[in-house]
Amino acid sequence: MSLIDRRQGLWGLAALGAAAAVPLAWRRAQAAAAGPTTLAVVEKGAGRVAFYSVPEGRRLGTIPLGAQPHEMVADPARRFAYIGGYGVQGWQFAGEGGHQLWVIDLVERRLVRTIDMAPHRRWHGMRMDARGRLYALSESDSLLARFDTPATAETPDRMIPVGGARSHYFVVKADGTRAYVADTMSGMVIMVDPDDASFAPVKQHIGTAPEGLALSPDERTLYVIDRPAGVLHALDAITLRPRARTTLRGEAVRVIVQADGRLIVSNPADKSLTRHSPATLKEEARLPLPAAAPGLNLSAGGSILYAALDDDRIAIVDLATWRIVGGFATGDAPDTAVLL
Secondary structure, eight states, X not given: OOHHHHHHHHIIIIISGXXXXXXXXXXXXXXXXXXXXXXXXXXXXXXXXXXXXXXXXXXXXXXXXXXXXXXXXXXXXXXXXXXXXXXXXXXXXXXXXXXXXXXXXXXXXXXXXXXXXXXXXXXXXXXXXXXXXXXXXXXTTTEEEEESSTTTOSSOSEXXXXXXXXXXXXXXXXXXXXXXXXXXXXXXXXXXXXXXTTSXXXXXXXXXXXXXXXXXXXXXXXXXXETTTTEEEEEETTXXXXXXXXXXXXXOOEEEEOTTSOXXXXXXXXXXXXXXXXXXOOEEEEEEOSSOOSEEEEOTTSSEEEEXXXXXXXXXEETTTTEEEEEEEOSXXXXXXXXX
């Protein structure tokens, strides 16, 4: 038995625990339903993107990239994906970091080209708007780049200075008129206009080191996690004025929003997921995990969550039943993923 097959077997027996009875029926339902069957996963430590059949987790292929790819985003057609070359293990680590953006073909499973963004480095956050424009964030230079035709572009169409100290993560509105940046070293959230550098960035200090960000479905509220403090904030997405806050279960890293507006938070210190009310931020449910989940990847329909765990596994969570229904082993340090 190969190493990955053995680890997948151990995952099914041990990590799922009480959920072991669920996967059989769930897998049959998945197999009977039409829809995506492949998960493309950035494996940071392995320096690649790997493709897995879901839900069983058979590895279908890999695309080698380079040192420490981190965030990935795919176009609406799921033909091309774009990955930032971060180049170091995390924002606390020393080193210049990477200067590449990788473009991969998700259908042919190959590297199409590499965009050289030197001298700007540590490309981390990657997003797309509803018009198919690509946005990428340089942490080291606190710059937001926009590519209007990313499938063919070799250079950005816009470069907007964010005005931060270490701009690590961001989200963008669907129409691309505003981007919201978590600046980890200054403790600020910064709002910019990705098209107009003359727009004065709006800054709101929220605590120690903001990281995870998400917009409400109507894009009127911005949710922000102060990672080391373990505090979830709700801000007005127009003014950045605080609306509400709640203390989480220790260190928290990511927040995502379901279609119904409810929030899901990844709590590394507690090794759990928690679900929260969008109105009050009150915790409504908790789901223990076998390991911390640095990456939360929600399927397009919003019913299945693929949580990337820091012990090199993907946990498959059915949000309707709020249970782990499957999982499989991956390469080193899985993070962002795209369902194909």
